[in-house]
Amino acid sequence: MADGNEFQLNPTPLLDDLESGPWPSFIKGFKEQFKKTGNTMIRGALDQLNYSYQTKMGYWKGGVVGVHGYGAGIISRYSMVSDLFPEAKEFHTVRIQPAPGLHYSSKSLREICDIWEKYGSGLINCHGQSGNLQLIGIEADKVQAAFDEFNQKGWDLGGAGACVRTAASCVGPARCEMSCYDTLNVHHKMLTYFTDLVHRPALPYKAKFKFSGCPNDCTNAIQRADYAVIGTWKGDIQVDEAEVKAFIDSKGMDYVVNNVVTRCPTNAITMESGSIKINNDDCVRCMHCINVMTKALSPGKERGVSLLCGGKGILKVGNMLGAMMIPFIKVDTEEEQEAFVELIEQILDFWADNALDHERLGEFIERIGMHAFLEGAELDTSIDMVTHPRDNPYFKAGYDHDPLKEISL
């Protein structure tokens, strides 16, 4: 309990332990913020957290808090032990959508801090993995005013619940030589197009987008997004022969064999008379040789993206990785980007119309079967969708399907 002194913290012996150690301490940060602003919600939150550390149980429960016209974007939290810690009785989160690639100007961030200190706790998650700026700790009756002020400065809420979620994208062309498409721009286009679905939970369940500029997948898109948009290329890896030679000369051939040749997943690289040869036909664009020999090699010239669908967390089925759905599509021009957005909408609509409640895209595809999914979403079948054709004979082809028709005998 507060002891009368507004700027005095209550004892939190367990949390205090987390102030030590070399890594930046969030407890230190919280205390500092409290000391600076005297916002008692912080003290309440610390008290409750310390209590959780004692009892090893959590004490927040959800509810419904929102802003005018939106159905999502605020995560509401009410304390289950507000009799003990009344200062953090309400502790809702406002999810703000940042710019693609998590780029900020100091000016814009200061604006956010100012508004947030005015209405909320001043506590902020700068969240990398999932995208949102999570402003944690606000009371329900201040949410609308806070939002209005953010919105006036050009910020909008992110997703929560059964809707399109805030997306994530890698730094991309802004600073990365591997980038095969404009992650920031495509992210922006896509999320702007789906803004309505971000704000209003009208879907069977959540839908996430992540944009990585190349197969290194620095946003973990395959694993964390229903729609993983990943840069790739056609044609040969670009080779700077002089740099290849320089690399071999400096590292030695043993190193090159043991670190490049033997690591190529498809044996696409062979050793030939003391140098290496990339057999581009066999290359699966894994990035490894390019990563190792970054000066000598770079992605091919004809660039686009792959779309993988159905990545999601562990719930119910075990972790699902996204599956290849569109192996290659160009997204450079406005028209190409629009066509891409339309394709995605086609998939999203088919899922939205047919999935069960709380069924993510990946679960949906697994339940109805890839064949029915491709038919429903009107996507072309491609061998790239699977690591291999089926190994069991358990299917019934359409009665009018004649597999031999297209084969010359």
Add this chain to the structure above:
Amino acid sequence: MADGNEFQLNPTPLLDDLESGPWPSFIKGFKEQFKKTGNTMIRGALDQLNYSYQTKMGYWKGGVVGVHGYGAGIISRYSMVSDLFPEAKEFHTVRIQPAPGLHYSSKSLREICDIWEKYGSGLINCHGQSGNLQLIGIEADKVQAAFDEFNQKGWDLGGAGACVRTAASCVGPARCEMSCYDTLNVHHKMLTYFTDLVHRPALPYKAKFKFSGCPNDCTNAIQRADYAVIGTWKGDIQVDEAEVKAFIDSKGMDYVVNNVVTRCPTNAITMESGSIKINNDDCVRCMHCINVMTKALSPGKERGVSLLCGGKGILKVGNMLGAMMIPFIKVDTEEEQEAFVELIEQILDFWADNALDHERLGEFIERIGMHAFLEGAELDTSIDMVTHPRDNPYFKAGYDHDPLKEISL
């Protein structure tokens, strides 16, 4: 129909087509056999087969034929079109168990031919994959007499139906330098021990054994046997350094890198200053380097077998490959062999007591889960049973199981 002349075949225009071509023709062989013996059952079978070629349908149906005291070993076949082809009205098969490794003396084979021509059609499958000498074409009332005569010469029936089946083993130590155990001997021991179950269908379903001397698995055991017994070794691959050098000198380093170093499934072979080094700790005994450099490399000295369980065909579940159940067990001495047979019996009994009707071992393991299976069959858990630990958190450990007990912290 026969036209009165006993040694005259009926027209079989479709089959006749199969007499041409360079590969040995079974139709030619059948006709020759008929011409030599005048056994009209052959003519009937050819006639019916030609009819099948016309109508694209088969015309045999099963029934029950056996020998005294046995419940299996004869596959009965009655013609469904015996009104058209009365000469092959009955066309049963006698399955004879050959010696392990399919070794024969000409003397013993002649005996078989003689008896078979006396009672049956004279048609014989020398079956490699599944083991049996299949004597096809005999009438029910001659089966007992034929069997008695075979049995007097030391032959016994093989398996059919829901019982232990005739086993297969590779040539093994008789002629192969890769052989890590005595396939012929262990095969003999095992099948002799289970002879009762070969003859009497007292199991939920069939149970097959195959014995391969090394991981090259020349009997396809992993895929075709409920119990795959495959030779393996502990310790380092034996290296003849002089032969390694000779190999590299003759083939060149490019060849060695591209065909040996890069082909090792675990990168256990590295290139070191123009030669190769096997990091035995990483070796998974795949055999490849030994196969390529057969003079220079050979399996390690401490030898035994791995047991893989649950291989089977496509029915109901899709093809199942056997799963590692006992990674290493020695089978050199009588005692070791007996212990091994007992272990197998333990597994077989648990399956026999608990499987559903028509449920193969592999299906059974999948249905009840590996954990319950290991518990029931009283087998030790080993990390070698899986390619990796589980990737989902969906289990409930025994309430008295304390995973941290054996870990020093």
Add this chain to the structure above:
Amino acid sequence: MAAERTWTTIESGPPNAWDFLHPVCQKNYGKWKYHERPRPGVLKHVAESGDVLYTVRAGTERQDTATIIRRFCDLADKYADGFLRWTVRNNVEFMTPSWDNVEALIKDLNDLGHPVGGTGPSVSAIAHTQGWLHCDIPATDASGVAKSIMDIVYDEYIVEEMPNRVKLSTSCCEINCGGQADIAVIIQHTRPPRINHDILSGICEMPSTVARCPVAAIRPTTVNGKPSLMVVEEKCICCGACFGACPAMEINHPDYSKLAIWVGGKNSNARTAPANMKLVCHGIPQEPPRWPAVGTLVKRILDAYKDGARDWERMGEWIDRIGWKRFFETTGLKFDTYMIDTYRHARTSFNTSTHVRF
């Protein structure tokens, strides 16, 4: 009535192999050092003792006869000290320490129409099944298909010019007794079973038949007042499992039971782990006695493999390197949506990576 039996069965099990081994095998049992292949179809095994043993391998009819086998026995007596064996691929093998015997034996075998080969990186004999000749559920004649294919690939049996060993199989129903292979030809039913209600109630163990269906498509019903079964057509995946349980579940059909080609099965543990084969062509019509379409396609796949694979790459490993896309391109086969798995573990075959070839 059979005559009174005078013999009491001895449940002897399998005979012991020892007495059937060539003396050089007995002497050097478990003491072999290495082997070479002096020519296609011939192995040379060298023992630690220095002993040398040649093996000559030859193709057979597989559906043999007493006459054929006696001829092999004659050759064994003449050249191989009275011993012979069959391989797991139905080839016959003769062993001898004498190179002269090898040459004479090869000549005799060839004269009798038996090709010598099947060793090393060749196409060995096909593993096949009973077909219309003997089985009660076949939808094709595996022996005929096998003979037709072997005639076409004959030239690859007698030389060693493939990148690695090539194992073929054919099976006469979806059960696939022929097993996994580098290239397999198997029946693929394309329509649900037609139910023969006239005979069903008399011969069918109905609960077992219902239980046999992997997708629970079979249900009890009543037809003409008699208990019978029905199949829910939308569910049925035409596997034919029910036909094995009950002959009234007539799955076989002269037109709708087609052939399919599968590739990339692998049993050995060399390099990659054993792998199931994958479907690459279906809907091939029955064309006895020669099944020309099957032969053409198998040959085309073999040619592409021979042309494209590196030494030691088995069919499936070659495809893993070049990718399935290139496989379909170079063989002229056509990947279609039905080749994407939809069965129990389908999800595990999805490409959950950006690994892709263009």
Add this chain to the structure above:
Amino acid sequence: MAAERTWTTIESGPPNAWDFLHPVCQKNYGKWKYHERPRPGVLKHVAESGDVLYTVRAGTERQDTATIIRRFCDLADKYADGFLRWTVRNNVEFMTPSWDNVEALIKDLNDLGHPVGGTGPSVSAIAHTQGWLHCDIPATDASGVAKSIMDIVYDEYIVEEMPNRVKLSTSCCEINCGGQADIAVIIQHTRPPRINHDILSGICEMPSTVARCPVAAIRPTTVNGKPSLMVVEEKCICCGACFGACPAMEINHPDYSKLAIWVGGKNSNARTAPANMKLVCHGIPQEPPRWPAVGTLVKRILDAYKDGARDWERMGEWIDRIGWKRFFETTGLKFDTYMIDTYRHARTSFNTSTHVRF
């Protein structure tokens, strides 16, 4: 009652990134050539134009505050032309074309307690989740666990001495918002939920809750005359999915909600395809505020990896080479029978080869 609104919402979606980019990024947008790492925590990107841009990366609290962020803004203004960004691992990044700025910035960051590092083959910042601080279903405090682990692995953040990048995560329930990682620490419930029948009927959407259970262990029942739910204990796999649907399904427990360690998750497509991580230790008790057992074990795994892996091998790839057996041996962890998968696709994790290490 809230005051009358004067503002009409603009559904603007995400802001455009362009205005937030450093001018050198704008100028060389999409025209970068290669990069180097002059020292841990610093990237040097070179553009086709010849322009050079340094990036300095620093560790943060992740659960930040306005005060902390304003401090970063000050640094951005001082050294990075007023721009900064967050990485997907909650690190902060400042960019500048000037090497002098780099050195001064590093000093300032260090003085403020922010480690500079996380680049190249280092242990970057942990991805973690809300925990007791904010979520409604957590069984631990991910932030506390994360801080405790980062304190222990701090030395590996500021150097680049690992074989390859190491990604860590922690999650506060089995749902695992923290995601797949080279090493992850996640809650593992060990007992079925206790049902709070007093509140259930009032708050529970029962059909949804029943549907949420992956093993159909939840059934409707009546308790004290009120409709409620029951759990079939033998079936329940303690996943906690029902708790997310209904707060009366009390899965969290101070003693029975344990921690588990997972390794070998990989998201990038470099070399091997992305892979899920695997369970290697469970049943670790809750020990706030420092969770010492977890820290010890994570460190031990890291040390073994550092010691044993080859350059470029990620955690999972290292284990694939040395084998899981050796992994358990070198880390002193213990493989047990519960680590063998028994869930839907369990069969696909069986070792169906003889590939084995001794």
